[in-house]
Amino acid sequence: MIMTDFRRGAAQALLGIAAMLTHPATAFAQQANPAAAAENAAAVGVAAPADTIPVLRAPVPPAGTLVAITNATIMTATNGTIERGTIVIRNGRIAAVGANVGVPAGARVIDGTGRWVIPGIIDAHSHSMSEAINEGTESITAQVRIQDILRQDPIGVYRQLAGGVTTLNILHGSANTIGGHNAVVKLRWGLPVDSMLFAGAPPGIKFALGENVRQTNRPFTPGQQQRYPRTRQGVEALLRDVFTRAQEYRADWQLYEQQRRGARRGQAAPIPPKRDLQLETLVEVLEGRRLVHAHSYRADEILMLLNVARDFGFRIASFQHVLEGYKVADELAAAGSGASTFADNWAFKIEAFDAIPHNMALMYERGVRVSINSDSDERARRLYQEAAKAIKYGGVPEEEALRMITLHAAWQLGIDDRVGSIEVGKDADLAIFNGHPFAPASRVEMTLIDGRVFFDRSTAPTLEDRMQRMRERTIPVAATESAR
Amino acid sequence: MRPARFLDRVPLAAVALAFVAAPAAAQQNTAATYVIRNATVFPVVGARIQNGTIVVRDGRIAAVGANVDAPAGATVIDAQGLFVYPGFIDSGTQLGLTEIGSVPGADDTREVGDIHAQNVSLTAVNPHSELIPVTRVNGVTTVITSAGGGLVSGQASLIDLAGWTPAEMGVKRQAAMVINYPAVPSGVGRFGFEFRPQRAEADLTRERDRRVREIYEVLHSARAYGDARERGATGPADHLNAALVPVVRGELPVLFDVESADQIRGALALSDTFGLKPILRGAREAWLLADTLAARDIPVIVGPTTAQPGASDPYDMIYANPGVLARAGVRIAFQTSDASNARNLPYNVALAMAYGLDPDEALRSITINPARIWGVDDQYGSIEVGKVANLVVTDGDPLDVRTKIRHVFIRGDAIPLTDRHTRLYEQFRGRPRSPTIPN
Numbered sequence: 001m002i003m004t005d006f007r008r009g010a011a012q013a014l015l016g017i018a019a020m021l022t023h024p025a026t027a028f029a030q031q032a033n034p035a036a037a038a039e040n041a042a043a044v045g046v047a048a049p050a051d052t053i054p055v056l057r058a059p060v061p062p063a064g065t066l067v068a069i070t071n072a073t074i075m076t077a078t079n080g081t082i083e084r085g086t087i088v089i090r091n092g093r094i095a096a097v098g099a100n101v102g103v104p105a106g107a108r109v110i111d112g113t114g115r116w117v118i119p120g121i122i123d124a125h126s127h128s129m130s131e132a133i134n135e136g137t138e139s140i141t142a143q144v145r146i147q148d149i150l151r152q153d154p155i156g157v158y159r160q161l162a163g164g165v166t167t168l169n170i171l172h173g174s175a176n177t178i179g180g181h182n183a184v185v186k187l188r189w190g191l192p193v194d195s196m197l198f199a200g201a202p203p204g205i206k207f208a209l210g211e212n213v214r215q216t217n218r219p220f221t222p223g224q225q226q227r228y229p230r231t232r233q234g235v236e237a238l239l240r241d242v243f244t245r246a247q248e249y250r251a252d253w254q255l256y257e258q259q260r261r262g263a264r265r266g267q268a269a270p271i272p273p274k275r276d277l278q279l280e281t282l283v284e285v286l287e288g289r290r291l292v293h294a295h296s297y298r299a300d301e302i303l304m305l306l307n308v309a310r311d312f313g314f315r316i317a318s319f320q321h322v323l324e325g326y327k328v329a330d331e332l333a334a335a336g337s338g339a340s341t342f343a344d345n346w347a348f349k350i351e352a353f354d355a356i357p358h359n360m361a362l363m364y365e366r367g368v369r370v371s372i373n374s375d376s377d378e379r380a381r382r383l384y385q386e387a388a389k390a391i392k393y394g395g396v397p398e399e400e401a402l403r404m405i406t407l408h409a410a411w412q413l414g415i416d417d418r419v420g421s422i423e424v425g426k427d428a429d430l431a432i433f434n435g436h437p438f439a440p441a442s443r444v445e446m447t448l449i450d451g452r453v454f455f456d457r458s459t460a461p462t463l464e465d466r467m468q469r470m471r472e473r474t475i476p477v478a479a480t481e482s483a484r
Numbered sequence: 485m486r487p488a489r490f491l492d493r494v495p496l497a498a499v500a501l502a503f504v505a506a507p508a509a510a511q512q513n514t515a516a517t518y519v520i521r522n523a524t525v526f527p528v529v530g531a532r533i534q535n536g537t538i539v540v541r542d543g544r545i546a547a548v549g550a551n552v553d554a555p556a557g558a559t560v561i562d563a564q565g566l567f568v569y570p571g572f573i574d575s576g577t578q579l580g581l582t583e584i585g586s587v588p589g590a591d592d593t594r595e596v597g598d599i600h601a602q603n604v605s606l607t608a609v610n611p612h613s614e615l616i617p618v619t620r621v622n623g624v625t626t627v628i629t630s631a632g633g634g635l636v637s638g639q640a641s642l643i644d645l646a647g648w649t650p651a652e653m654g655v656k657r658q659a660a661m662v663i664n665y666p667a668v669p670s671g672v673g674r675f676g677f678e679f680r681p682q683r684a685e686a687d688l689t690r691e692r693d694r695r696v697r698e699i700y701e702v703l704h705s706a707r708a709y710g711d712a713r714e715r716g717a718t719g720p721a722d723h724l725n726a727a728l729v730p731v732v733r734g735e736l737p738v739l740f741d742v743e744s745a746d747q748i749r750g751a752l753a754l755s756d757t758f759g760l761k762p763i764l765r766g767a768r769e770a771w772l773l774a775d776t777l778a779a780r781d782i783p784v785i786v787g788p789t790t791a792q793p794g795a796s797d798p799y800d801m802i803y804a805n806p807g808v809l810a811r812a813g814v815r816i817a818f819q820t821s822d823a824s825n826a827r828n829l830p831y832n833v834a835l836a837m838a839y840g841l842d843p844d845e846a847l848r849s850i851t852i853n854p855a856r857i858w859g860v861d862d863q864y865g866s867i868e869v870g871k872v873a874n875l876v877v878t879d880g881d882p883l884d885v886r887t888k889i890r891h892v893f894i895r896g897d898a899i900p901l902t903d904r905h906t907r908l909y910e911q912f913r914g915r916p917r918s919p920t921i922p923n
Contacts, residue, residue: 357905393909440881
């Protein structure tokens with residue numbers, strides 16, 4: 001009895017220590033993913049596994065869900081436009097798409113006559129579902145995670161669904177040079193926040209450069225401590241310093257691992273270096289296991305970050321806003337970095353005064369994969385109108401403009417194998433319009449995620465609806481009639 | 485806040501006459517005559533004209549029709565396959581009064597204090613703002629511009645987006661007195677939950693009521709001042725009161741910046757008390773009072789449609805509001821309430837069209853309707869002989885983002901379709917290819 005207790009106690013103690021040594025998110029992922037747990041136990045601290053997005057409890061609709069959208073104009077984003085086409089959805093994935101696709105028996109049919117279907121819109125820069133987006137006390141807060149504070153935002157999310165948006169890249173704000181971990185979510189309205197997280201999306205991180213980081217647009221309060229860095233040179237120095245420390249941290253842990261493996265029986269085990277969650281995150285960046293999304297405006301700071309990334313051996317997945325990206329489009333293309341920008345927002349800050357709406361076209365011409373984002377719950381509702389501006393300013397071809405709110409955003413987030421176009425095998429995330437999405441009188445009629453309808457205008461609480469109900473309350477004709 | 489008193493006595497009549505419309509056609513001494521041929525012309529007040537011709541001379545529309553002779557020596561524009569519309573009118577901007585949002589040095593959109601009846605926008609307009617060419621190249625030729633904030637923000641001016649000096653740009657120096665009708669701050673926060681404001685709701689309501697009373701007092705005082713002057717009272721001139729006299733006489737319209745039905749009702753009550761001539765602007769809840777507004781012939785400037793409704797509002801409320809008003813017979817116009825992106829006026833309208841605004845009404849709401857609202861429909865707002873030649877030539881529906889603008893005329897001058905953006909575009913299109921990342 002005593003022996004059992006002792007062993008149980010020891011086991012518990014070991015588990016406790018293991019729990020202390022692992023990052024909370026890693027622990028959760030391990031519970032969800034036991035295979036990873038075994039791997040991770042041996043590699044605690046060293047290049048700790050990216051805090052993988054926890055596996056969803058209900059990632060796809062229940063088995064047996066069969067949907068067919070028929071007779072619609074389908075803008076696939078990769079294979080042109082299909083007239084009078086049909087999309088068959090099975091278990092949340094696109095099972096078939098084409099002009100001559102049959103409707104399987106038992107399918108829920110959505111009549112797409114007179115409708116246009118596009119891939120669900122992906123917003124690569126969002127602050128939805130978050131109240132606090134800046135841990136603004138220090139300029140580097142790489143370890144802070146936005147998914148820790150995500151909360152339901154039924155109104156904001158619903159309105160984005162009503163604008164055809166299906167996936168968001170939720171980022172920290174731009175107060176910090178390195179703001180923290182991102183969260184990619186699907187707008188599965190009504191489900192718990194955990195069930196909204198995009199399973200398998202590569203982890204990302206928010207960087208920021210320029211005026212916001214330097215806090216130069218804040219009124220200066222005499223006596224209030226100014227936060228470093230206050231100059232663009234300081235931003236660069238800070239980045240180089242922190243990545244140098246990350247490299248040293250990685251080297252320390254690699255040395256420790258070497259020594260631990262090389263230690264002979266009876267020899268004292270080496271003491272592991274102290275864990276630093278911030279540097280761990282930056283090691284993930286160094287090793288390309290965490291995608292960098294960098295808020296930036298000025299051409300020189302874009303080049304600065306490209307140089308820093310090159311010097312430390314990593315790639316910037318996307319420059320965000322990047323309003324002067326057109327000035328350094330070749331450099332962006334050569335580095336393989338994406339650009340996620342505003343269509344025509346400008347002149348709100350000095351660093352936005354050289355912004356031009358032809359930014360998208362110029363970068364596209366030089367080989368950059370461009371997406372158009374919202375950075376605003378309000379703008380997110382009309383990203384389809386923003387995308388059309390790429391056609392107006394610089395003549396981007398129509399399908400490329402569509403990719404700017406679908407496939408290119410997906411690629412920048414590393415989820416383009418799953419979403420961003422209407423192709424067999426991809427998730428059935430779709431937006432259905434009552435006209436060409438770029439035409440002036442068009443609006444979204446229906447939005448689907450994983451083949452489930454999350455927005456349907458025919459049952460939505462519209463203004464017309466509200467007015468009708470108000471009329472019925474004030475003129476209860478039916479009630480008096482039936483009373484007779 | 486009382487302005488410094490002048491030693492001279494400002495005759496009341498001079499102030500009263502100052503705001504009468506006088507388009508400065510004389511300053512734009514344009515010798516060029518243009519003929520726009522083979523276009524589909526949308527006069528707005530009549531049926532569209534296929535294969536139409538427009539003659540522009542001396543800043544005016546000299547002729548328009550299907551069979552019009554081209555005068556000798558005119559510059560001919562072959563508009564085969566193109567469409568011509570009256571220049572668009574934005575009924576709410578800060579154009580010329582701001583440049584870069586975060587930079588206070590160029591920001592004239594907010595005065596200190598609450599009552600600025602004597603502040604007139606026009607003279608502060610920067611005719612050389614980079615934002616002006618950016619706006620007009622998309623066919624927005626004429627705008628209302630004004631400062632905001634406080635209670636009585638000052639006088640809005642109607643300007644054409646061309647001219648070497650503010651006076652040249654002015655269409656109506658004193659278009660309206662802008663009044664921000666006070667509101668109780670909403671208690672609903674971003675996530676639809678009630679936030680606890682710093683002060684209790686009762687406190688905020690009392691504050692709102694106090695501010696409303698202040699407006700009543702200011703107008704009462706102006707009325708008394710005007711009456712006294714009329715009876716021959718003498719004494720130092722009071723520019724603040726003098727500026728409000730035309731308002732309480734119903735001669736200078738009041739532009740009420742309002743949103744809620746509560747504010748709208750308050751604005752109408754104020755108007756009734758003082759015999760004001762109200763124009764509502766913003767007015768996202770005007771649909772609740774559509775029939776009243778139509779019956780009283782009160783114009784409503786809606787927009788921007790690029791705004792979020794309140795948490796308990798229908799999701800499409802702001803998009804659908806213009807259509808509801810128009811169907812009820814209200815005369816509507818649009819504002820972007822912007823400066824750097826006032827060019828997007830047509831796309832604001834497009835959002836309303838997608839949610840129920842009739843396409844013909846949509847076009848009227850940025851042409852003849854605002855012209856009527858601002859009292860310049862004898863000169864602006866449609867393509868008719870004698871009117872000022874503000875014209876937009878496009879290759880498609882101007883409310884369609886994909887449409888390209890081919891020509892813009894303001895007061896009969898062909899406006900170059902270049903701006904800061906096209907210049908930067910051309911400059912960097914010309915950057916030699918550079919595949920390496922420099923140090």
